[in-house]
Amino acid sequence: MSTTKKLVLVGNGMAGIRTIEHILKLAPHAYEITVFGAEPHPNYNRIMLSSVLAGGTSIEDIVINEWSWYEDNGIRVYPGDPVVQIDPKRKEVVSQNGVRATYDELIMATGSQAFILPLPGANKEGVIGFRDIKDCETMMAASQKYRKAAVIGGGLLGLEAARGLLNLGMDVTVIHINGHLMDRNLDLPAGLMLQRELEEQGMKFLLNKHTEEITGKHRVKALRFTDQTVLEADLVVMAVGIRPQIELARNTGLDVNRGVIVDDYMHTSIPGISAVGECAEHRGIAYGLVAPLYEQGMVLAKRLAGAATEGYAGSVTSTKLKVSGVDVFSAGQFKDAADTRSIRIQDDVDGVYKKMVIKDGQLIGAVLFGDTTDGASLFSLIKSGENISGREKEILLGVPSGGSGSGPSVAERMASMPDDEIVCGCNGVTKASIGDAVLNKGCNTLGAIKSCTKASASCGGCKPIIENLLTYYAGDNVGEQTKEGICGCTSYDRDEIVAQIKEMGLKSVKEVMNVLGWNEPEGCSKCRPSLNYYLGMIWPAEYRDERVSKFTNERYHANIQKDGTYSVIPRIYGGVTSPAELIKIATVAEKYDVPMVKFTGGQRLDLLGVQKENLPKIWEELDMPSGFGYGKALRTVKTCVGNTFCRFGTQDSIEMGIRLEKKLDKMVAPAKVKLAVSGCPRNCAEATIKDLGVVAIDGAWEIHVGGNAGVKVRTAELLCTVKTDAEVEEWTYSYLQYYRENAKWNERTAAWIERVGLDHVKEALADRDVRLALIERLEVTLGHTVDPWKEIIEDEKLRKNFTPLSGAEPVTH
């Protein structure tokens, strides 16, 4: 007879699995555990769904417990198979697929669901919530097909969904019933500042609007409001709130109100059944934030593991909005009342707003906008309830960091923080776990703590507190925060490497690695090509491009395809070709059985599916320059028809495009560079989504920079407006050389401009002498490049690498 009891967890989400993790720590072999979950995924971090939508994070990245974790801990898990029935008398659950499991202890952790407003038409296709991975996938798929999105609800969740949809390239309008955004978390001034900030990012708002109906045939077409105005929308995201999932609990006979009613020890009304997380209602509150749910999970785990616990007493909650470029923090009671006093700073110039709400000498709430660095310390003051009389201004203007102030020092505050206080809300890491990581696991840097405990690994908002705790625990043993180098082989960043190459006159990839103490003797596929680029940029006259440190496409001057064949894109300057050139291309394509001839998006012809051994022959017979359509170099210069033929054209965009392309056709760069020239403001060459775009206006040219239409759409910004063709060239060449000399390898101009700011670039190029010096350096570089196709055709040593070794001969003994 085994003494292990059976534990069934209903719901495979953050709160439930968190509880299980603690039980495994406290009483590893006490239970035989079975988990049922409605979603097909392992436990993942729901808070990070916004980051998945925002791009840059994959669904795999947000998984908290991989399938292997369940296996390693002997947990039986039924994903995609929710429990549909609980029999508390027989102590048994039944899942949708008919799996039966008996239990000694059962945990309800069914979470909540997006609240879908019961509007006429709410069941149409294209109307969703923002709650799980499936919703994210729906939004991503919709953004491929549709343009107009509406988000109903201007709270935290709605704004994060809206930001994600903006990133997916949709036109987004947020509808909110209140007069200012995030009214549950922010007061009016902060709400207005937030709105201004988000409008600048391209979000649109309809405030004080009530949706009456969702119209459309099968799929949503539009929203109609109570004032009878209409908004077109192909995708509607409802983000008006969440509702605890309590249907199963109600059918089981548990006492429910808004959520499943629990006491301070997470007991429900039926013995043997506990509830935790968003589905639970504790002292009248069903929480929807992660920190309180983790606190509940801790209490429940202790009780089920037989450890002492004082129970759960409710939580003061704080909110952070994590949308790009906007910092918002709110905690506790932030609205003014008759018995409260508040102190605030509003700085519309820098877009900073701070407010503290005080009652009986205690801090009971705070709102921060634009600068949220003090969020964590204010939050701990709210939670500790200490008296701050006389220190209010000092606290609002920045908590003193030494012991000389009248308040407690950082060390004192860290010491007085209770051990089980959650310092990282996203990942539920307590002060004690940080202490354990520093004192017992040898973590002495923020990075080490991050990888050991996951603290500050999600939103990063708790970084200041984690750093303070690190200092508190490690004292003088705090290690150097290892910088992120350009790759795993080194801790040097781009600027340091470039400075050292110049300073010490390093002349080869190998030398750089040796002198700078690379920890991989021959580097990796990241640092080798970047060092090769930096060396070529710094020493254009003497450095010999190192072929073995380049990616395939740049070694074979063709684009490798999934089956190992290549594509060839001959240069067609400015997208203008001729009958003779077309005949030549067609003849070659026929002779070598090229499977596909395709127009590229950059007005060129692409010969796809070429066998590697045919590449040199094809180049030879084409006798056209290489298109560089494959490398980190100038790709194409797209042009519109311009005044050569077009009735609207104000300038000769074709001639300008050809001129720029002929000049730059061998220019390598940190990343690919795409140009376009439009002959009038109608901008048919779409120049404002290129790395550099020239747009003609009547009697002048505008130069736009830092645009991108790829991974992350970004509109180019106006660098300058110039009168003459010569000035267009001067600004274009000097700007591109400045980018070549200052960007990180593999950093597109759009990302580079985001990083350094347009004003910095404008300032750098303001002086004409500087521009001319940059052009001179570019000329030197261009003077030393050769047409790679020609080079390979003429050199047998290089050419041999395009053919397989001829026939292996068996050796007879």
Add this chain to the structure above:
Amino acid sequence: MNKFRIGHLTDIDEKGARTFLIQDTEIAVFKLSDGSLHAVENRCPHKGGKLSEGMVCGTAVHCPLHDWKIDLRNGKVHEPDEGCLNTYKTEVDGNSGEIFITIAG
């Protein structure tokens, strides 16, 4: 076991590779910086990328399709990815520079 003569040391550049076909299998033979030769099946276990086109760093090659890193000495895929591919014994005649490959047959 079958032995094949596949070429000469000078046929392969340092940090480069050449390919040849035996019994319908494409094999890539690499020359590392230390002059040693390593022959592997020319097929990345991930999506079948041609490793012969990849960048050679130390004793590994990076697949040109998705940057998987493969140890040329034993055919093992480096973490965090997983997998393994066939390797073949190579020998060089010290006098003539001829390269021989042994294939299990």
